[in-house]
Amino acid sequence: MAEIYDLIVIGTGSVGSSTGYYAAKRGLRVLEIDSATPPHTNGSHHGETRMIRHAYGEGSSYVPLVLRAQELWNELKKDTQVDIFHQTGVLNIAPKQSSFLNNIITSAEKYELPIEVYDAFQARKKWPQFTIPDQFKAVLEKNSGYLKSELAIDTYVKEAKRLGAHEQFNTQVISVDNDENGSVHVTTNEGIFIGKSAVITVGTWVKDLIPNLPIQPVRKVVSWFEAPKQLAEETGFPAFTIQLGDGTQYYGFPANKGLIKIGRHQGGQYITKREERLDFNALKEDKTEISSLLNSVLKTVGNLDHGVACSYDLSPDEHFIIDDLPGKKNIQFVSGLSGHGFKFASVLGEILVAKALNETLDFDLSPFLLSRFNS
Numbered sequence: 001m002a003e004i005y006d007l008i009v010i011g012t013g014s015v016g017s018s019t020g021y022y023a024a025k026r027g028l029r030v031l032e033i034d035s036a037t038p039p040h041t042n043g044s045h046h047g048e049t050r051m052i053r054h055a056y057g058e059g060s061s062y063v064p065l066v067l068r069a070q071e072l073w074n075e076l077k078k079d080t081q082v083d084i085f086h087q088t089g090v091l092n093i094a095p096k097q098s099s100f101l102n103n104i105i106t107s108a109e110k111y112e113l114p115i116e117v118y119d120a121f122q123a124r125k126k127w128p129q130f131t132i133p134d135q136f137k138a139v140l141e142k143n144s145g146y147l148k149s150e151l152a153i154d155t156y157v158k159e160a161k162r163l164g165a166h167e168q169f170n171t172q173v174i175s176v177d178n179d180e181n182g183s184v185h186v187t188t189n190e191g192i193f194i195g196k197s198a199v200i201t202v203g204t205w206v207k208d209l210i211p212n213l214p215i216q217p218v219r220k221v222v223s224w225f226e227a228p229k230q231l232a233e234e235t236g237f238p239a240f241t242i243q244l245g246d247g248t249q250y251y252g253f254p255a256n257k258g259l260i261k262i263g264r265h266q267g268g269q270y271i272t273k274r275e276e277r278l279d280f281n282a283l284k285e286d287k288t289e290i291s292s293l294l295n296s297v298l299k300t301v302g303n304l305d306h307g308v309a310c311s312y313d314l315s316p317d318e319h320f321i322i323d324d325l326p327g328k329k330n331i332q333f334v335s336g337l338s339g340h341g342f343k344f345a346s347v348l349g350e351i352l353v354a355k356a357l358n359e360t361l362d363f364d365l366s367p368f369l370l371s372r373f374n375s
């Protein structure tokens with residue numbers, strides 16, 4: 001007789017490893033499946049760090065989620081003594097009229113989050129590392145910072161295993177469906193696994209399992225540059241987002257070991273197959289995609305050291321999709337994290353487990369339903 005799991009996690013990356021951990025913590029018989037051994041460089045979670053911002057520029061409906069996410073990251077750090085979160089603060093710099101910046105201010109007002117707002121003159125004085133134009137302003141969020149993404153996943157996987165989670169790594173899931181009794185059958189290249197419920201958290205290539213989702217895989221690159229001391233974390237330099245006058249958004253982290261990591265949120269290459277996610281430097285523009293930033297607001301950065309290629313699972317409105325498969329209440333999925341989902345991995349795992357247990361949620365997930373794309 002095949003073993004029946006309470007919950008099968010399909011894709012044990014950012015959201016999946018958290019789901020496996022919270023399921024194991026709550027005493028569920030959980031199976032974690034992944035096509036590789038997480039953490040790894042095939043998904044969306046490599047490159048060392050991911051930013052966590054609270055007063056959310058993408059919209060205030062994310063704020064309750066991110067505040068709970070932060071509590072859970074703090075708890076994980078405290079319980080495991082692993083250095084997952086660095087509270088460096090996040091400085092957001094943008095033209096005065098930027099809706100991203102103004103959303104940050106609105107989110108902070110609505111949820112009483114502490115922020116500091118600076119005009120260009122004040123910001124230049126406080127952070128001479130940036131060349132901030134007169135028509136810009138800056139908003140500092142001191143309680144935010146960054147997460148060590150691969151370390152966090154490694155911690156979730158190890159802790160889940162310690163708590164009894166079963167692992168089936170280096171295993172490709174081919175299909176997921178209900179049988180005639182409503183149980184979930186997960187078909188893989190290593191055989192079929194059966195669960196009372198399942199979550200699909202496979203990131204970029206979700207359409208292999210849910211073909212009709214409106215998700216566009218995008219190849220993205222991010223680079224590390226030589227950095228002078230005044231950009232280093234130990235000197236108090238914050239993580240940052242910068243929007244230029246043309247609306248393009250960039251992000252970066254305080255330098256560690258003499259290197260600063262910087263990326264551009266927009267752009268990248270739409271891809272349809274895994275092989276199309278070419279390594280860094282395979283395209284000419286990889287090395288130059290943040291030149292506009294380095295020639296204007298952030299001139300204090302040195303030479304390019306190296307870069308990596310990663311990928312986004314872009315939804316049409318760049319907002320998350322958190323839902324059940326249509327007509328299948330015991331198969332949930334999370335998708336469309338659109339390049340800003342890592343910070344939420346902790347709370348999404350907690351939510352998916354609560355939903356699998358049919359518990360009432362403390363969060364309004366209605367903005368994230370798939371049906372918003374129906375009209």
Ligand SMILES: Cc1cc2nc3c(=O)[nH]c(=O)nc-3n(C[C@H](O)[C@H](O)[C@H](O)COP(=O)(O)OP(=O)(O)OC[C@H]3O[C@@H](n4cnc5c(N)ncnc54)[C@H](O)[C@@H]3O)c2cc1C
Binds near residue numbers: 014343
């Ligand atoms: C360059 C870059 C910078 C980013 N910066 C930030 C940031 O600063 N802050 C932030 O919050 N977010 C950021 N993000 C976004 C964030 O990293 C992603 O939203 C998040 O990691 C996605 O998590 P996931 O669990 O959906 O995917 P992943 O972490 O990629 O996990 C998916 C897992 O599913 C597995 N899988 C896939 N298909 C199958 C299959 N068929 N069978 C079995 N297993 C399978 C994969 O191997 C993988 O382990 C960034 C992303 C990129 C690429």
